[in-house]
Amino acid sequence: GAVVSQHPSWVICKSGTSVKIECRSLDFQATTMFWYRQFPKQSLMLMATSNEGSKATYEQGVEKDKFLINHASLTLSTLTVTSAHPEDSSFYICSARTGVNEQYFGPGTRLTVT
């Protein structure tokens, strides 16, 4: 089946720095990619939707200047958390949609900001 990878799987960064998370569709081209955030013992919250070559669409309440999303190709989307703070610590999960109504989730990236 289709595989979506995320890199890194776990990252620790200092407060005030920026961190980039990659999401790749390994064996298919993703028309759309989604980014979700999950706090401990909570549900997934959709942060933004990105289509290749166009600007991401952010959900209400998500700071677009803080969470920069770049969908550079049909197989790669990146989420950059700028000027990270401890409250940004979370589990970030991406998903990729194929052209035939299938969606696959990545394994997630755990971000810890110290």
Place this chain on the structure above:
Amino acid sequence: AQSVTQLDSQVPVFEEAPVELRCNYSSSVSVYLFWYVQYPNQGLQLLLKYLSGSTLVKGINGFEAEFNKSQTSFHLRKPSVHISDTAEYFCAVATTYFDMRFGAGTRLTVKP
């Protein structure tokens, strides 16, 4: 926007007993419905999905769900659970754009 409510935050059951995890949704447009399972510190695994067609959907690991449009529900069932089914279960609803909204999750705990 569409939304989903999982009616039980925790469901404890004994091994080999049947289980039902309840999910209701709301939307003004046609939706797709999904159930995912998440084990600790892991990503999501798709159990089953309803896109169209038969309202009874069978998934992996012996799970099934029934789409009930009049009740706006998509309850997940398994006739006999195992210890290994202990996990967090998420119901999700999406429009045709696959912009998923997840429920709060149901923690299924299977006791020996």
